[in-house]
Amino acid sequence: MATKKTYLSCLDSVKPVRDTLDVINGKWKLPIIISVGVGNERFTDIEESIPGITPKAMAKELKELEQQKLIERIVTNDYPVKITYKWTPYANTLTPIIDALKEWGIKHREEIFKK
Amino acid sequence: MATKKTYLSCLDSVKPVRDTLDVINGKWKLPIIISVGVGNERFTDIEESIPGITPKAMAKELKELEQQKLIERIVTNDYPVKITYKWTPYANTLTPIIDALKEWGIKHREEIFKK
DNA sequence: AAAAGCACTTTCCTTTTGGAAACTGCTATA
DNA sequence: TATAGCAGTTTCCAAAAGGAAAGTGCTTTT
Secondary structure (H helix, E strand, C coil): CCCCCCEEEEEEEEHHHHHHHHHHHCCHHHHHHHHHCCCCCCHEEEEEEEHCCCHHHHHHHHHHHCCCCCEEEEECCCCCCEEEEEEEHHHHHHHHHHHHHHHHHCCCCCHHHHH | CCCCCCCCHHHHHHHHHHHHHHHHCCCHHHHHHHHHHHCCHHHHHHHHHCCCCCCCHHHHHHHHHCCCCCCCEEEECCCCEEEEEEEEHHHHHHHHHHHHHHHHHHHHHHHHCCC
């Protein structure tokens, strides 16, 4: 009889982690979420607050974040038309992730300079 | 006088978050870390425990995780030579991140099915 | 002797990501 | 009237990521 499946299953963790990564992956999604989170609402303000981002990346990522209901695009029909971006309530659920990533990044930088 | 810098700075958060993302980015790094974390030690065991991964991706990501001192590659000079992969102590510092991503993934899936 | 297991590597190819630069159409300000 | 600001779009291109499939060299099991 063939011996099989010597490995241990880790799908309980891997699957939900991958579901999350599918939403927040990429270089720019979390920086944009953070920038909007601190109060930047206008396209150019968000853009200028994130060093290195291009308007092309901005537009693409903002569209995806809108579809995922994490960022809301609001058009006010005053003169002139004003476009603002805001967190949806659902974006708040990401704060534990952002905090964990931020804390690790700070410690990691210390760790690197220590050596 | 020109009015400038209407945006709010978010570099305090964006920079460390990006430092972290530079380490754990990509589709496979966290799944591999999780798999090794639950006790898979052999190349093929890790590979089989992560649906969809190829040996090519495995080899590349394992090398990077080794360089980053998150996974240790251990060669035992018995007959036959045995190669095992293990968490370094530093990998333990990632658990808050993994937990946060896992929890969000579980809730997100519920959220999607609710609608 | 043949087949299977282990730990990978190699080749080929497609898709995705990323960046630079210029451009658009509208409005507001100097 | 010219310039600047806003919210993007478009083009071009290079680099990176991702996947399928086959191969390698060694060992162990049947």
